[in-house]
Amino acid sequence: MLIWLLADSDTGKFAAFKNLLNSFSAHYPEIKVDFRVMTRRSMWRNIFAHLRDSRNRETADIMELPQSWTAVLAKLGLLAEIDRVFEAFTPVRYPDFLKKGCSTEESDIAFSAPWWMEAPVLFYHPEEFKKHSLRPEADLSDWGGFLSVCERLASGNKKRGFYPVLCGAGRLSAAYALPCVWNRGGDLFSEDRNRCTLSRDEAVKGLEDYLEPALRGYLPLFGETVLEGGPFYEDSAAMVIGTRLPAFPAGRKSSFRPVRLPGARKKEQILSYGLAAASGSPRLKEAGLFLKWALSADSCRSFAPAFGAFPCLTQVFEEILENSRGEEVWREVFSSPAPAPNSAVYPTAELLLDKALWHASLRISRQAYTREDFLRELIIAQGEIDYLLSLY
């Protein structure tokens, strides 16, 4: 049985998965399991390569997916109904906000089961803040405040290689940009989901907010220290925008603390991931056994927390939340959840927004960024998304 796993910035996820697999194999030694780790882009490409040429291009028996991919992959006939593979799957054991991510827009039939989730927040270094008399809650309440904090941190620390803020994901991405868009009252789609609203004023301003720290030089885009074993969070940054507590060298406890992302905070981006079985798999029985094992309370209790994420199973999620550092912050974040839309067009829309942000990053790093270029790119992306909305 082959499992496709999504790549992660933290190798801890793979270690946790290996542990999960070891415990599964101890119970089911007759089932041979292999797994392959792929970036989102690579998995997307491989899925379509399989659709194009299923005879020569393999697919996995089980896939880990962003929940927002469920609808499109189910519509393309790639996913098996979860009920048929894993009879004990009961959606009521998961928070309501995750349920839409299990099926298509048109039906309640589940094609993926929620596994783990994370949410972008801002991690800050308390000592750095203290040194500059900064108050995390009060000074980081909105984006303007956040930029002022960056400015004070930058002017107060002239050390080479120091940046006020780092991007935990390693690059600018759509998932992290959307909260800024929401802050300005914009969104990716209109309320009825029939139109893309990416080039509307509110959305553009939100995206510009997101680019601003990089434009002002507070946030590095293509980390130089990566090639030398970095990033060295401890002394190279005072804040990190990310979903996991910044890692410290082995044996040392991370001193960063979470605070909600600056802004209106009416809703918080939740990035959730699920497990799904491939409809064409000849090993659906084994896949069912694995899903049962991986989604059990015991497995969920050990898997996601091992790399700083949260399990989806409500009961286990509550347990983990209670014991997490910054419990209050996480509780606030998860009390106004906004998971990515699970629609046929959303994954492509996300790819197109990512592409626009990537081009903006390249231009910023070459000091060739212009608002007009960025706007043009957004207008074209919107046209493309609108066209897809009319088709799918």
Added chain:
Amino acid sequence: MKKKKKINSLAGETPAFFESRDAFLKGLLEAASRLSAAERVSFYYYDEKNALLRLMMRRADGLSFEAEESARPSPDSPASETLASLKPAVFSNKAGHFLLAPFRVGIYAAAASGEAPIQGLIRLERSPKKKRFSPAEAAFAHEYIGEFMRSYYKAEFVGLNKKYSRNLSVITELTEIFANSLRVRDSFKHILAGIQTYFGFDRVRLYLIDEKAQKLKGELSSDIRGQLKSIAYEEIPLEAGAHRFADIVLGRSSGVFMERYKDCVLYMPLVVQGTTIGLLIVDNLLSQQKIEPGELAMLKSFAGQIGLALDNVRLFDKVEELSLYDELTKLPLRRYFNQRFQEEFYRAERFKQPLAVIWGDVDYFKEVNDTYGHQIGDKVLREVGRVILSNLRKIDFPCRYGGDEIIILLPQATGEEAQKLAARLALEVREIKIPVPFSKTRELTVSMSLGISTFPADASSMEALLAKADDALYWVKSHGRGQIALAGDVEKTQGMRDEG
């Protein structure tokens, strides 16, 4: 010398065993990690255009995995130096000990198309507590990786050859499909299915130009799974600026959107003998996968063949139409009727539904021809055809059975329903006025006699059903013409007369 042998023996096992680029990278990282006792090994390729080192695969904790990482080395960093000098570099810092081994490989096809060679570096890491990398280890790793990359070059070359031979077979098979399209009615399906089988786009759509309506009309679409769907509901006016498809067909500028789309959409106007007959669009918009230049070139070279095949299909349809329909009345001919009658009768029998037949002819048609000439006779028939076609339901099937004889099949219709239709037809036919300038009356009016029979009430076989309708028509003609008779009523009347 000993080391050289070791390198050769390890590298020698490489190319044939790696069936994909992914497997090759895994193999390389595994071997490099094993030989150098490195805890982490990362493979970066150098994106020269953006001056970025982009991670392709990493190996750590006994596992190889992909990860997203793009880094721009600062000008004075070991990474920049090693890329410029193509010599390995070792250094240490608080994160551990590092060895950077650069590589640069020229791929045959890339060189031919003027592309830059593949360039990058492999980074090996040991934790701070472990031993530093020595210059000898660096030299060995560099040489070993160089050998591995040369094997990769060979494997890529073999892969390219395979690709070219596959392309050749695609060309042969698609050509056959297009040629066969001359003979099959559902050629559009075959053509779209053929393209999807070999190229597998997210979607393929076919539009044909309707010259009369000056529109580009949707025909058929096929998705990535090969499922076909009619797109007949799509109609685009062939006017400049009305739609970008219209602009493409009219050969006008396609604008900024096309620039963006060119990676994952291909618009192919289908041109036959200098005339554009349609538009074929293939796209990978949903998946956002780039259409490879090789695929683009192949499809473009097929565009002419596809256009020709489609044009032939349309001509074939036209010829078939001419052989099945009467040009004068626009009604189907007897040959086509026989085929439909069998189908409709079978359906009526199987689903136990009624089927009515109206058999009619134009009263005194021979006299019309003899008195006013065949031109006027033709006008009468043309008008009768028009009246019939404008009064029928979609499922009804009329036919010019011969001369002035018309038969109409009315599936799911009872005798009473058929009688109502016949009455309407008779009325409208009487309203036909054919101008005859040389006659005293200045215009000619006509009437029709109509006989009706129904299944299963009047007959249980096809032949009997036709015979009964003919009997009813004969009865009308022998009783003053210009009327309608039901076979059942005629039989009753004749029965009563026989008894009387």
